[in-house]
Amino acid sequence: MLSRVFHALLAPCAMTRHGACRSLRAAARAIALAMLVAFTALTVSGCAETAARPVPFRPVPAERIALPGYTQPGEGRFAVDVRRERTKDLVVKFRDAPLYVDGERVTDLMNGEHVALYLRAGVHRIGVTTQFDPVVEIRFVVDPRYTNIANVSFGTDHRILIRRIAR
Secondary structure, eight states: OHHHHHHHHHHHHHTOOSGGGHHHHHHHHHHHHHHHHHHHHHHHHHTSOOOOOOOOOEEOOGGGOSOGGGGSOOTTEEEEEEEEOOOOOHHHHTOOEEEEETTEEEEEEOTTEEEEEEEESEEEEEEEEETTEEEEEEEEEEOTTSOEEEEEEEOTTSOEEEEEEOO
């Protein structure tokens, strides 16, 4: 298609034998190049991944909770929401991510799930892993004055990550 446009622009110059059409040829080449760049940009941008609409996190099913004491509210305990970010990356989408609190396995988090843990105020170790990764732990300070949220995700190298979200 672009070659037809290019040749149509140059056809009048092909019939003349003098150099008066050099600027017209240069302009035609510039237009054809601009059209090629625009066409390529449209084609590539059409293939770009679009962001999915936000979907609420699903709670972890009760049958996958290994230590239910951590998921029951109680006197002097404060909620810590541990969320596993949703991903479309097939390399990590279907991996389970075992969740540990102070060295004890509490549950497995799957893609797009969350679990509410009820912990006493103070410092705790919250860790996650996969069958391919060592346990990654963070020092998590449970403070009743703040919303306590931990975020589990995967890096560009497909390694599991956990971080605290400040709110």
